[in-house]
Amino acid sequence: MNVPEAQRVFLVDGARTPFLKARGGPGPFTPVDLAVQCGRPLLARQAFGRDALDLVILGCVNVIADEMNPARVAALRLGFDERTVAFTVQINCGSGMQSIDTAYRYIRDGSHQMILAGGAEALSHAPLTLRQSAVEWFGRMNAAKGPLEQARTMTGIRPEFFKPVVGLERGLTDPITELAMGQTAEVLAHRFDITREMADAYAMQSHHRLARAQEDGTLKDEVMPAFARDGAVYDHDDGVRPDSDMKGLAKPKPVFEPPYGQVTAGNSSQITDGASWCILASEQAVNERNLTPLAEIKDSEWAGLDPSIMGLGPVLASTPIAQRNGLEVGDIDLWELNEAFAAQVLSCIAAWSDADFCREVLGLDDAFGRIDRDRLNVDGGAISMGHPVGTSGNRIVLHLANAMKQRGAGRGIATECIGGGLGGAMLLEAV
16 A cells, blocks of 8 residues: 655735733624634735635634534635535644644644644633523523413422533533633642742743733734724734732632642633634645745644643653654754643643653653743743633744744644643744
């Protein structure tokens, strides 16, 4: 059997919406609204039409009832021909990266030439759910026959039936370990001796870096303004706190393990709405259409681990990529490691520096090495801009490509932890 030669795959262009902090109610955009808001200007600035794109893939975790298969809904609203196939992928926090990885593998294997791959999430639109006891009661009421049976069933009503549970709260609790995501970060903080002060200092740095990037124009080609139906314009990530300092960050109390925990609202990612798209193309398409790529996608990896330490997913996913490609820590010019929690990011850095951990868990002869913080999340991350879970993996790949081009970097890794005990990573190289 002849195995087709692997094709080179390039990230040609991409754009995202501003990430908008959820503020106690549904935001101005649904997931599809967000996907359309950044997709239109991205496609408008291309020299090719929508018919050049073979496929549309979108990551989305909290799909709302009015937008089943949001990839298809977004594709049609973006003006794609009805014959264009579009499907949605879901792997929790990795969904936006999964869309890129699926596209990368299709193009690499020769079945497609150009694909639009994205992520969209509106956490402010996460549904309210009824308790199971309430669902069962409503079911009995619906099945009751005649006024007498309905009256008897009515006596079983309880006040708590009408107190809904925020679906997001349940979604951020692992069903296997019964730990909230923040509790898994506390497990890592304990294992790697990450203090509250260390986590707060990291969070402060994230805010300062994003504020600087907003001010100096670093994000101008990446972030597309979003226009709400009431005429409001959203043109920047609005969760950033430029004046963030250690004194202010010391005030919030530990959320998950009071009173002695390290994880607070101030050093965790924000609940946010946002979308991102990337255009991927084969070498043939790049040459035929005279495109100028941002970067080449060289490799990808997914890893599984104990859900109670899911924050180490980046370590388990990124290290095999480095080994396969003969790379040491110093060979990676830039890293984008999604900031689910400051303690989790710092634990990953500590794990790579721990010789015993690297030998026992990663199978290395010694420590992988310490990542230079000046190469990590150079323009801030989810702590300062937010973590719309289905989008973040797409954003970090896109931003890594842009940051590499702006800084003249040759090689970078985008990686993230994924709820449920998974990790994802992608290796990019300069063109």
